[in-house]
Amino acid sequence: MLKQLRISNFTAFGAAIFDFSPGLNVIVGANGTGKTHVLKLGYLFTRAWPDLKRAGRDVIEKRAEAYFEDRLMGLFRPEQLAHLLRHGSTKKAEIAAELSELWLGGRHESPRVRGRIWSGGLNSTGMGTNQLT
Numbered sequence: 001m002l003k004q005l006r007i008s009n010f011t012a013f014g015a016a017i018f019d020f021s022p023g024l025n026v027i028v029g030a031n032g033t034g035k036t037h038v039l040k041l042g043y044l045f046t047r048a049w050p051d052l053k054r055a056g057r058d059v060i061e062k063r064a065e066a067y068f069e070d071r072l073m074g075l076f077r078p079e080q081l082a083h084l085l086r087h088g089s090t091k092k093a094e095i096a097a098e099l100s101e102l103w104l105g106g107r108h109e110s111p112r113v114r115g116r117i118w119s120g121g122l123n124s125t126g127m128g129t130n131q132l133t
Contacts, residue, residue: 001100002042009086010093011037011076040075044068045097 007013012034027035052059
């Protein structure tokens, strides 16, 4: 389950932190404020750890970067990744999530996942358990 989503300089968001409760969460806002983007990022992050850990493979930075770039391009459909930066921002975008404990590969893991987007593409994606890398 998604516990927290942090977004900065990404699409419609300057800076935002979403804390999710167990059970039903409701996202309300005017048109064009990023509600669908929150849902897409929630989907991305809840799938990321299981997808990357599939078949017992180690999560390495290069694989994580390729995964996130592919998924962001597929979910948001920009012409290029840099188009996901907040309009007018000169800073890198950062998206980060914390998920509740998952049962994967015979053990419990509490993933925290982070990615940065800059004008040249995706870099410095960190994935780890129990800490942001």
